[in-house]
Amino acid sequence: xxxxxxEVRGLTKTFGSVAAVNDLTFTARAGRVTGxxxxxxxxxxxxxxxxxxxxxxxxxxxxxxxxxxxxxxxxPQRVGAQFEAAFHPGRSARGHLLTYAPLAGVTAQRCDEVLxxxxxxxxxxxxxxxxxxxxxxxxxxxxxxxxxxxxxxxDESANGLDPAGVHWxxxxxxNFAAEGGTVLLSSHLLSEVELxxxxxxxxxxxxxxxxxxxxxxxxxxxxxxEVRSPRQEALESFIASRYLDSAxxxxxxxxxxxxxxxxxxGAAAFADGxxxxxxxxxTDSLETVFMRLTxxxxxx
Amino acid sequence: xxxxxxxxxRKISTTRMWWVLLLSLILSVAFLVGTIAFSIAFAEQLxxxxxxxxxAGMNPDDVALMVYSLPVSLGYVFPAVLGALSxxxxxxxxxxxxxxxxxxxxxxxxxxxxxxxVPFAVVLxxxxxxxxxxxxxAALALADFPTGLDNSAIWGSIGMGVLALTVWGVVGxxxxxxxxxxxxxxxxxxxxxxxxxxxxxxxxxxxxxLQGVAAFLPGAAGDAMVGASLYSTMDSGDLLNPWAGFGxxxxxxLVAAAIGWFRMRHRDISV
Ligand SMILES: Nc1ncnc2c1ncn2[C@@H]1O[C@H](COP(=O)(O)OP(=O)(O)OP(=O)(O)O)[C@@H](O)[C@H]1O
Ligand SMILES: [Mg+2]
Numbered sequence: 001x002x003x004x005x006x007e008v009r010g011l012t013k014t015f016g017s018v019a020a021v022n023d024l025t026f027t028a029r030a031g032r033v034t035g036x037x038x039x040x041x042x043x044x045x046x047x048x049x050x051x052x053x054x055x056x057x058x059x060x061x062x063x064x065x066x067x068x069x070x071x072x073x074x075x076p077q078r079v080g081a082q083f084e085a086a087f088h089p090g091r092s093a094r095g096h097l098l099t100y101a102p103l104a105g106v107t108a109q110r111c112d113e114v115l116x117x118x119x120x121x122x123x124x125x126x127x128x129x130x131x132x133x134x135x136x137x138x139x140x141x142x143x144x145x146x147x148x149x150x151x152x153x154x155d156e157s158a159n160g161l162d163p164a165g166v167h168w169x170x171x172x173x174x175n176f177a178a179e180g181g182t183v184l185l186s187s188h189l190l191s192e193v194e195l196x197x198x199x200x201x202x203x204x205x206x207x208x209x210x211x212x213x214x215x216x217x218x219x220x221x222x223x224x225x226e227v228r229s230p231r232q233e234a235l236e237s238f239i240a241s242r243y244l245d246s247a248x249x250x251x252x253x254x255x256x257x258x259x260x261x262x263x264x265x266g267a268a269a270f271a272d273g274x275x276x277x278x279x280x281x282x283t284d285s286l287e288t289v290f291m292r293l294t295x296x297x298x299x300x
Numbered sequence: 301x302x303x304x305x306x307x308x309x310r311k312i313s314t315t316r317m318w319w320v321l322l323l324s325l326i327l328s329v330a331f332l333v334g335t336i337a338f339s340i341a342f343a344e345q346l347x348x349x350x351x352x353x354x355x356a357g358m359n360p361d362d363v364a365l366m367v368y369s370l371p372v373s374l375g376y377v378f379p380a381v382l383g384a385l386s387x388x389x390x391x392x393x394x395x396x397x398x399x400x401x402x403x404x405x406x407x408x409x410x411x412x413x414x415x416x417x418v419p420f421a422v423v424l425x426x427x428x429x430x431x432x433x434x435x436x437x438a439a440l441a442l443a444d445f446p447t448g449l450d451n452s453a454i455w456g457s458i459g460m461g462v463l464a465l466t467v468w469g470v471v472g473x474x475x476x477x478x479x480x481x482x483x484x485x486x487x488x489x490x491x492x493x494x495x496x497x498x499x500x501x502x503x504x505x506x507x508x509x510l511q512g513v514a515a516f517l518p519g520a521a522g523d524a525m526v527g528a529s530l531y532s533t534m535d536s537g538d539l540l541n542p543w544a545g546f547g548x549x550x551x552x553x554l555v556a557a558a559i560g561w562f563r564m565r566h567r568d569i570s571v
Binding site (some may be wrong): 045049056076079086091095102134 | 394403
């Protein structure tokens with residue numbers, strides 16, 4: 001598969017006085033799953049809609065393979081997108097897909113194929129009005145996959161899926177990217193996509209807050225150790241001799257040592273003969289880092 | 301374009317809407333045409349002066365033709381609503397997102413909607429005329445009134461009735477694109493066709509310099525295609541000739557669709 005990249009360049013979109021997206025730039029590369037993360041109202045859906053031409057940018061560009069969506073020939077066979085589940089409640093899942101089959105350039109057989117992929121074969125003849133939220137999400141995915149695209153743009157697709165569904169989606173997207181496809185997947189929960197994505201793009205209030213590989217994001221998590229000792233003077237000299245730059249006394253009998261592990265500090269205290277009454281390691285979770293990135297003022 | 305039309309036809313055929321409207325159309329045309337035809341045919345026996353004076357001095361074929369125009373005058377709301385809903389439902393259920401993802405060219409979307417309504421509106425049109433002419437002719441025959449069905453000109457008018465109802469479907473699509481709010485467009489269609497225009501036609505009939513204008517109202521244009529109208533016998537307002545009526549009615553649909561296209565061209569499709 002020779003999939004195109006997704007490029008967002010200086011994208012700005014205002015609705016009246018609301019700046020939904022403000023000068024946003026990032027790239028989602030082929031062969032990788034990119035997580036597009038941010039809290040509610042961050043501008044994720046707006047950006048994804050701009051990518052597929054449903055909304056027109058106020059400024060900047062949202063391109064797939066260097067082209068705006070309406071410039072892509074046979075778009076459904078290149079790009080599949082899923083937004084908030086949207087179906088006519090009176091149609092069956094199969095009827096829904098058959099309706100779009102002519103535009104996607106596929107046959108009824110492909111409709112059954114994608115229904116099987118998302119596990120809806122048995123429910124295919126039932127009216128969508130009676131579907132559960134997770135079933136609608138699955139049908140939305142089936143619709144995105146209908147034209148057998150190389151690029152997937154998914155807005156909150158894991159939302160409402162059961163654990164088995166999330167697991168399936170993860171495997172599917174990993175495999176899709178491994179075969180060279182491009183995936184841009186939005187979520188407001190880092191934990192939901194943490195194991196799925198290779199890269200992260202984090203936005204808040206319409207602006208870019210962070211963009212890196214998942215691995216680099218993990219490196220932003222830091223750990224610290226809190227030690228308690230009843231011997232005030234011994235504690236003071238212990239941190240002064242060993243952790244002068246990274247330690248602070250938070251009370252006369254408690255010290256906090258940044259960037260250290262409990263194992264390392266415990267060994268040092270033992271070697272120095274320091275009596276310890278407490279030794280606790282605290283690690284920022286990814287979620288804390290994510291919160292910090294999205295709630296702080298815009299980064300430089 | 302073919303793919304877009306096939307997709308739109310499937311959209312209509314995979315929901316119940318169109319045959320619910322078909323059944324409602326048959327029932328209401330049978331009921332309304334039956335009632336009106338009986339009251340005209342049996343006017344003397346019933347002693348209804350009004351109905352008798354309505355047809356007094358008309359030749360029997362004109363009375364029959366007026367009865368056969370009723371399915372158009374009374375039934376046009378059904379193909380029009382079907383056409384309008386085919387567009388507004390896309391917004392209501394947000395399937396417009398998927399539709400434009402599959403084909404982002406919005407002019408093509410509207411074009412395909414305009415074309416795909418035609419076969420369904422033809423079916424509604426045939427059902428309306430068959431029901432209306434059947435019921436009407438039966439009522440006339442029962443009262444020993446000439447049915448006019450031996451007159452080929454009347455059959456021509458009946459055929460134009462099918463065409464008129466078909467064009468109403470196109471008008472509905474146009475309105476739906478120009479005004480994508482489902483509630484608004486249905487209220488407007490029913491309010492206009494059943495209330496506003498009949499009143500307007502009568503009112504314009506009384507205003508000397510505006511008398512000609514009434515013939516260009518959409519309902520009057522549709523009636524003109526059949527060559528008779530309940531309302532025009534009431535106020536003796538002149539109708540356009542059938543093909544001029546066709547042109548005027550179709551123009552309403554296409555102008556509305558053009559407005560819809562213009563509105564939709566750069567419009568954001570957002571939640
Ligand atoms: N059509 C619109 N009219 C006015 N404001 C809008 C419109 N669409 C989006 N917005 C505003 O733009 C901002 C970004 O919205 P958007 O839907 O892109 O956020 P999101 O990141 O997808 O949020 P969520 O996680 O809740 O889905 C919000 O403040 C929203 O209110
Ligand atoms: Mg959103």
